[in-house]
Amino acid sequence: MNKLGAVWTVLLGSAFLLCACGEEQPDVPDKSYIGVAYYNQSDTFLNELLDSFKEQLKEMQNEDMDTVVMVRDAAGVQRTQDDQVKELINAGCDVLCVNLVDRADPSEIIDMAREHEVPIIFFNREPVAEDLMQWDQIYYVGADAEESGVMQGELAADMIKNNSQTDRNRDGKIQYVVLEGEPGHQDAIIRTETAVKTLTDSGIELEKLSYQIANWNRAQAENRMEQLIGQYPNQIELVLSNNDDMALGAMDAYKKLNYTETALPVFFGIDGTDAGLEAVMDSELAGTVYNDKEGQAKAMAELCWALITGDGMEELEFQKERCIYLPYAKVTEENADEFIARSNTP
Ligand code: BGC
Ligand code: CA
Secondary structure (H helix, E strand, C coil), X not given: CCHHHHHHHHHHHHHHHHHHXXXXXXXXXXXXXXXXXXXXXXXXXXXXXHHHHHHHHHHHCECCEEEEEEEEECCCCHHHHHHHXXXXXXXXXXXXXXXXXXXXCCHHHHHHHHHCCCCEEEECCCXXXXXXXXXXXXXXXXXXXXXXXXXXHHHHHHHHHHCHHHCCCCCCCEEEEEEECCCCCHHHHHHHHHXXXXXXXXXXXXXEEEEEECCCCHHHHHHHHHHHHHHCCCCCCEEEECCHHHHHHHHHHHHHCCCCHHHCCEEECCECCHHHHHHHHCCCCCEEEECCHHHHHHHHHHHHHHHHHCCCXXXXXXXXXXXXXXXXXXXXXXXXXXXXXXXXXX
């Protein structure tokens, strides 16, 4: 056989092999990689949201499609998160789900993702509108902070109107303190402002004693609450907390100081985490506002699926072009069991 003949044999042979591989493909499950980067693994709400996300993706899988989720924790450092996103992109992720450390600083992540054409779903920590507009493959899944503040205010107003003993010193005013989440987070300031405004608008006279920042964290809230109790012994009648973990931390502080039940203020949280809902059931928290983690996780999973397969995008309901906001709901002792059931089924 001459040289040319040998080349043809090799080429035909490879072409045959390629065809054979092509025919095999339908039997091999397609693997898709979803990269998840979140700001801090100590966050209760986000851990519960991500558990639900993984469960729901698993349920959506079929024999043609298998998803692998890779999760990275930035431990509160934006630079670390930028590096993690780079690593996720290099590892071949098809979609990125990003819970920013600093919601005002997504540019590096957006640039990297755009360069490699990997769509990004930001969640829970909302970038500003300008940043969301930087590229048409950027999405956001979350909830409307104002709605949660209004609901917390309404829950507290109902409680105060129906229980005259809430005003323990009977001066016609409710002495309150606020426990706030991270400064700069869209949910922190707005929840506080709207909860207080809703209470005042409903005719309740309030007296603000103080506020403390506890960064969404139960242990920090316990510590800050101890300081507040020291500063205002027996004066606090209402604790408004930007989330359940901090409301529970405030309760921990009172328990540690051996306060009797009748001397306790009323506590309100937001989230309906597992521990938060339990505390509402046990009447330790007077109420909370359900931050629909299952709904948010489902929207993220459906969006990932649609971005990977190209199917189902039309069924998703977007606001502001590429954002999905799930509604909040009020939770009291009467309906807490419904939410416990909801959070037990992914
Ligand atoms: C939740 C908090 C959580 C925070 C994290 C908020 O929406 O209510 O519990 O710590 O998001 O970004
Ligand atoms: Ca009072």
